[in-house]
Amino acid sequence: MVWLLFGLFLALLYFYDKYKLSYWRRKGVKSAETVPFFGHWLPVFLAKKFAGTTYKEFYWQFKDERYFGVYEYHRPTLVLRDLKLVQDVLVKDFPHFSDHPNWLFDGKSYARHSPFRENGNLWRAIRYKFTPTFSASRMTLALRRILSSVSIDLKEGEIEAKDFLNRFSAYALAAYFATEIRGMDNFQHIMRQQFIVSPLRYLEFQILEHFPKLGKLIGARFIHEPLNKVYEQVLGDFANGPSEFNELVAKIRKDGAMQLNAKDFDVSGDRAEVFKFDLSDELVHGHVSQFVLGGLDTTSNAMAMVAYEVAKRPDVQAKIRAELTASLAKYGGQWTYEMIRDLKYLHSVLNESARIKPVLPFLFRVVTKDYTFDDGLTLKKGDKVVIPSIAFQTDPAYYEDPEEFRPERWENVNETRNNFTWLPFGDGPRQCSGMRFAILEMKLIFAKILFDYEMTLSEKFKEPLKYHPRTFLTQIDGPLYINLKKLK
Numbered sequence: 277m278v279w280l281l282f283g284l285f286l287a288l289l290y291f292y293d294k295y296k297l298s299y300w301r302r303k304g305v306k307s308a309e310t311v312p313f314f315g316h317w318l319p320v321f322l323a324k325k326f327a328g329t330t331y332k333e334f335y336w337q338f339k340d341e342r343y344f345g346v347y348e349y350h351r352p353t354l355v356l357r358d359l360k361l362v363q364d365v366l367v368k369d370f371p372h373f374s375d376h377p378n379w380l381f382d383g384k385s386y387a388r389h390s391p392f393r394e395n396g397n398l399w400r401a402i403r404y405k406f407t408p409t410f411s412a413s414r415m416t417l418a419l420r421r422i423l424s425s426v427s428i429d430l431k432e433g434e435i436e437a438k439d440f441l442n443r444f445s446a447y448a449l450a451a452y453f454a455t456e457i458r459g460m461d462n463f464q465h466i467m468r469q470q471f472i473v474s475p476l477r478y479l480e481f482q483i484l485e486h487f488p489k490l491g492k493l494i495g496a497r498f499i500h501e502p503l504n505k506v507y508e509q510v511l512g513d514f515a516n517g518p519s520e521f522n523e524l525v526a527k528i529r530k531d532g533a534m535q536l537n538a539k540d541f542d543v544s545g546d547r548a549e550v551f552k553f554d555l556s557d558e559l560v561h562g563h564v565s566q567f568v569l570g571g572l573d574t575t576s577n578a579m580a581m582v583a584y585e586v587a588k589r590p591d592v593q594a595k596i597r598a599e600l601t602a603s604l605a606k607y608g609g610q611w612t613y614e615m616i617r618d619l620k621y622l623h624s625v626l627n628e629s630a631r632i633k634p635v636l637p638f639l640f641r642v643v644t645k646d647y648t649f650d651d652g653l654t655l656k657k658g659d660k661v662v663i664p665s666i667a668f669q670t671d672p673a674y675y676e677d678p679e680e681f682r683p684e685r686w687e688n689v690n691e692t693r694n695n696f697t698w699l700p701f702g703d704g705p706r707q708c709s710g711m712r713f714a715i716l717e718m719k720l721i722f723a724k725i726l727f728d729y730e731m732t733l734s735e736k737f738k739e740p741l742k743y744h745p746r747t748f749l750t751q752i753d754g755p756l757y758i759n760l761k762k763l764k
């Protein structure tokens with residue numbers, strides 16, 4: 277009898293799995309062979325492949341399709357291949373795709389209130405109210421503070437670039453908030469633990485992202501204690517610093533609640549309702565946590581990719597230097613926001629590095645209102661859609677010799693290139709709100725280094741460059757040693 281019941285249970289499990297993994301076939305969407313219970317996610321589960329690599333491989337397998345289906349374990353995800361659909365999802369039909377999926381956040385860590393994690397009208401209110409924190413005038417003030425308070429200590433010899441750049445980004449962030457980070461060594465150590473994780477922690481991340489109910493049941497956390505304690509202290513220091521950010525928070529509070537008219541802001545319609553949200557301490561801390569969790573390692577890892585590319589190319593360094601010398605001469609030797617904004621070639625170098633080595637290689641959205649594509653395919657509320665940016669960014673249909681690092685391809689390219697083939701910061705109303713600040717920091721540090729030094733890869737760095745297998749941001753595996761030689 278027991279065996280019979282057990283057999284019945286296995287049979288039920290078998291048919292349940294078969295049914296779940298037939299979702300795309302039933303919808304007439306192409307999809308690759310699956311593995312029971314894991315769908316297409318076994319290599320990701322085993323940390324053998326990144327999610328971005330998996331999407332990219334399927335992108336080439338289904339090259340005649342406008343989209344294809346992927347199973348992340350049992351969860352069906354529609355991956356877009358057609359740029360017109362990408363534009364529809366990110367911009368034109370945004371009210372149908374306005375949310376980010378749950379991803380890694382649990383219900384306890386501060387990050388649960390980050391703008392990346394918030395959805396619906398609360399997200400809209402926060403995004404709208406805090407957008408001025410990244411205006412050109414705020415960037416000018418932030419730059420002044422970085423220049424006056426962050427010492428960029430460089431000397432001839434070898435540096436470990438990842439650590440150096442991470443430290444610089446952390447100081448720059450603190451300068452943005454007009455404060456400092458207490459116990460920088462401990463803070464960096466803690467951050468490393470959050471971004472490069474043990475196999476067990478990696479499993480916890482998989483559970484948080486794909487099985488959130490189970491995650492809640494077993495108490496899985498995105499940020500563990502005592503890491504949370506350190507964040508608490510850093511976020512408190514940032515949130516209370518005498519910065520323009522704080523002035524803005526005070527102003528919003530003085531005006532009362534964050535109030536929005538639904539007809540302007542309701543992401544899912546145009547009802548004549550008014551929404552009000554209190555700007556609680558939790559929300560403020562959540563917002564600041566986005567700077568720390570979403571703005572620090574993203575920027576410093578993106579800088580490390582640039583350092584790697586630039587250190588291999590003396591010709592690129594010479595061009596950056598020539599442009600910098602000319603721009604400094606134009607602005608009377610002053611390191612101003614305008615002077616840095618004018619460094620177009622350096623900007624091209626950053627664009628090109630982010631194209632080939634994006635730290636976030638894909639974008640995602642959740643369907644917030646049922647949606648029917650122009651060919652009749654209907655997605656239901658709650659379905660997940662992925663835009664495999666890494667695949668578009670390295671597709672020869674859009675970039676000639678896509679694997680070649682060629683900053684020149686960005687010359688004479690401006691807004692007209694806005695055709696959704698370059699998405700390292702996302703696009704549409706949910707585009708990265710810190711992009712301007714990230715680019716400012718990146719341009720500043722490379723201008724400062726190359727003004728005085730020549731960069732080369734140290735012999736201690738072993739090619740080919742590899743990415744760390746267990747992390748949710750793309751980052752270079754191991755140390756990145758770079759030699760600095762003082763210019764005559």
Ligand code: HEM
Binds near residue numbers: 393706
């Ligand atoms: C090189 C550095 C960075 C990269 C590559 C990056 C990339 C991204 C990407 C891909 C998204 C998702 C966009 C989308 O879904 O369309 C995002 C969202 C976001 N990023 Fe960044 N980011 C960087 C630095 C920063 C910094 C420095 C800050 C803050 C100071 C920041 C704040 C945010 C916020 C608030 C969001 C959520 C936006 C929303 O959902 O409304 N990021 N970022």
